[in-house]
Every structure is written in structure tokens, then in C-alpha cells.
Amino acid sequence: MSYKANFRIWRGDAEGGDLGDFVVEVNEGEVVLDIIHRLQATQAPDLAVRWNCKAGKCGSCSAEINGRPRLLCMTRMSTFAEDETITVTPLRTFPVIRDLVTDVSYNYIKAREVPSFKPPEDLKPGEYRMQQVDVERSQEFRKCIECFLCQNVCHVVRDHEENKQAYSGPRFLMRISELEMHPLDTEDRVETAQADHGLGFCNITKCCTDVCPENIQITDNALIPLKERVADRRYDPLQRLFRRKK
Secondary structure (H helix, E strand, O other), rough: OEEEEEEEEEEEEOOOOEEEEEEEEEEEOOHHHHHHHHHHHHHHOOOOOOOOOOOOOOOOEEEEOOOEEEEEEOEHHHHHHOHHHHHHEEEOOEEEEEOOOOOHHHHHHHHOOOOOOOOOOOOOOOOOOOOOOHHHHHHHHHOOOOOOOOHHHHHHHHHHHHHHOOOOHHHHHHHHHHHHHHOOOOOHHHHHHHOOHHHHHHOOOHHHHHHHOOOOOOOHHHHHHHHHHHHHHOOOHHHHHHHOOO
16 A cells, blocks of 8 residues: 655755755655665666664664654654654754765763773773673663764753863763773763763753653763762762861
């Protein structure tokens, strides 16, 4: 069973652009990325879109569909009414390169700023030992496919371009939290999370959690525990006394 759907696709580049109207065939079981590919094949061969796996695991095809950040390959056409106009636009937080492709290099810059895993100096490869409960605690965060939907929807950078220099965003604060929870990591990340990565900018609105395609509880399981560690370090009188004695 097939039908004709109305699509509005953003076309343009860094200099500007506008929404273009298209009528495209839709077949049963298809996702939005299928329709974008059909549009390229039949009406707009120069339409730029980033994608790779079409299985919800590479994070490449991030865009905004009817104003909500989503993966094109994981958004089924059956979730929309047949007479509904579907609007597809690029991620709003990052600069447009062309059409649906944005420049997400900000995220790679922030990734390089996160201190890497630092194991104990007296342990050699093959000697690492961890309890299963410690493995499970941070396993959730490793499901991240770096689609950067959480980065895109975070209003700290979405609405305030000037914050990008001081704020790493939920994806990389989650990475810091993951390493901070790692029982074999010896790097102290509490102060750098606040001072260098802007943890204090986050006001836990949970918008990052809401759009995560992997259903990672970014706010509850990563950002809030990290904030608690910062608060303990700075304001817990016993910790302050202990540090003074050392």
C-alpha cells in the first residue's frame, strides 16, 4: 500500500535558504530516510543529507522532523497521518553546511578536551580487575552513538551561541561522569567538570534525555550524580576538613 505525502525540506547553505515543497511516494514500512532517498532519486538529486548505517547505530542522520530532533532512519512514516505535511530541517544548534548537513565539529573539539582514561600506574595490561556492579554502572553511557541530538536540543548552546566555548554539553559531561565512576580511573575529574566543561550551566531540564534514541538516562544517571560530586567537593564540611588536613 502506498500514498503520496507532502514534505517540506530545508534547502540552502551557510548563506541562507528556505523550505521547499515536495510530494513524494510513501510505501508501507518506510522511514523518513527512505523518503529522503526517493526524493534524491526522483526530484532533488543535489539534496545533501548525511547518513551511513540506516540502522540507528551510527548517529549520522540526525535532523529535526516537525521541529523535534530525531534520527531520520528511526522515524517511521506510520507515525504521521497520511495527510500531514512533514517538515525536515537541519539541526538548529550547529552551522549549516548544505541542506540537511550541519557542521558538528564543535562536538569533536569538546571530545578532545575530556581527559582520557588514566589507569593506576602499578597495573599492567591484563591485570585490570573490576566488579560486575561497577561495569554495569557505566555500561549504559557506552550505548551513546554520538548522534548529538542531546547536544542539539540543550538550550544552553541552542539558544546561546556564546556558551559553546565554556560548555561541553550533555554528551561530554556524560563521558566525564562515566570516567569519574570508573573504579580503575585515577584522574580527578570533579573540578574540571565544573571549571573547564561548564557543568554549572546545566539546569537539568532533561531535554537531552528526552531526545536520546538509545534511551540513556543522561540527566538522572550521569549529570545529577556528577553535580552531586561537585557539590560534595565544594560544600561538604567534612570533605573540606579532610582536604585541609592533607
